[in-house]
Amino acid sequence: FADDEARAAGGPGFIIRELLDAGLAHEDVNTVLGHGLRAHCKEPFLGEDGKTIWRDTPAQSGDETVLRPASNPFSPNGGxxxxxxxxxxxxxxxxxxxxxxxxxxxxxxxxxxxxxxxxxxxxxxxxxxxxxxxxxxxxxxxxxxxxxxxxxxxxxxxxxxxxxxxxxxxxxxxxxxxxxxxxxxxxxxxxxxxxxxxxxxxxxxxxxxxxxxxxxxxxxxxxxRSMATADLTKSHIGMGRELFAMFRTHSSPAEEGAATFPLPSLIDTTVPLHDGLQTDEVQPGSDEDYLFRTQK
Structure with missing residues (x-):
């Protein structure tokens, strides 16, 4: 369905409210509207005085072929x-x-x-x-x-x-x-x-x-069996692909984000840096922090 059809059926506010009421989303979060996800269960409208007013999203779906309540889902499982x-x-x-x-x-x-x-x-x-x-x-x-x-x-x-x-x-x-x-x-x-x-x-x-x-x-x-091999030269050389060799070589597995640099939770804080500092002594975002992450 198109975005306008989803909005006409209740929009994001309807979806968020259904998820919250069914215990399928965490309300205790910070958002652009402040603290708490339930603030997004309202929709902005332009009042007669030209100021923004907020109204609760409809209690019922405007079209259950597009959006359904959590009590009557399209499928009992996720997609x-x-x-x-x-x-x-x-x-x-x-x-x-x-x-x-x-x-x-x-x-x-x-x-x-x-x-x-x-x-x-x-x-x-x-x-x-x-x-x-x-x-x-x-x-x-x-x-x-x-x-x-x-x-x-x-x-x-x-x-x-x-x-x-x-x-x-x-x-x-x-x-x-x-x-x-x-x-x-x-x-x-x-x-x-x-x-x-x-x-x-x-x-x-x-x-x-x-x-x-x-x-x-x-x-x-x-x-x-032995592991299959393939000539990957065509995908590594030409059109600037050489510039990305470092990222390919050091990438983490896909299920860990295919990241070139390790996540903070994966860093071993007991490994000393080149100048003798421990990682717990390094300020996040500092040159030493970057050097450690890239070397590690």
Whole structure:
């Protein structure tokens, strides 16, 4: 639905009030309107004197096809699920995926780039049931690019009657649409992730109902495999990509934010700095603090 339809049905104030009343949001926070999230349950209007007045948002949804109360949700669960197994940990957005596609079990087809996938699609090689394993797309491999360009092709194959899904250590911004996609797989291959052990034809099970992400391969066979490799030169060199080598090399895993510099909670405060200071003696934001973080 468009933003204006959501606003007409009750808008952000309606949503926030429903979440607060259902105990699904914390009220005790600071916001641009001051302390307390409930201040956002009101809407501003222009009064006759030209001054802003605030009114409570409507008690009822203006259109329950757009917004529903917490007592009558569209689904008993949220639109995101965590899936994990011998392929690692990933997230799936299932809010737009039909229930019939919440479980996909099909042979793997491996791709080392978006271009490889699109080349196979255009050549008519993907007219079958399969799970697309799009790997070497993590933060250390090539900066974790957006993969939404693959969604139309996968949607077309689904519409043609094939059972398809995608498993990737790459990123999607919510554009997976109606196709089941286990994304942000962590750890990625360059961090020793098991996507590098997948071989063409392996049966992959993506199960959003049980939270399972598995390659159905015998354990002894799985343990005997070597890690796949790929030539990533094209994504590392040219058009200034060399400037980002440091960020790729030192990136944390996707599920830790794909950050180049460590979060304060991850810093070991017992490690001495170059000049003998301890980290608890360093002022946040100082040159010493920055030096420590980058060296650590």
């Amino acid at each position: 995101m699920v965590l899936v994990q197994g011998n392929l690692g940990r990933a997230v799936m957005k299932i809010s737009a995926v039909k229930h019939d596609y919440h479980v996909i079990e099909a042979p793997a087809i491996t791709f080392d780039s978006q271009e490889d996938f699109m080349g196979a699609y255009k050549a008519g090689q993907l007219n079958r049931d399969f799970v697309a394993v799009v790997r070497f797309q993590g933060p250390r491999a090539n900066g974790m690019p957006e993969l939404h360009a693959l969604t139309p092709a996968l949607s077309n194959l689904q519409d043609a009657g094939f059972k398809v899904a995608m498993v990737t250590d790459g990123r999607m911004s919510g554009a997976s649409g109606k196709v089941p996609a286990a994304i942000h797989v962590s750890p990625e291959i360059l961090a020793g992730g098991p996507l590098g052990l997948v071989r063409e034809g392996d049966i992959i099970r993506v199960d959003a109902t049980t939270g399972s992400l598995e390659a159905l391969v015998p354990g002894d066979v799985w343990a005997s």
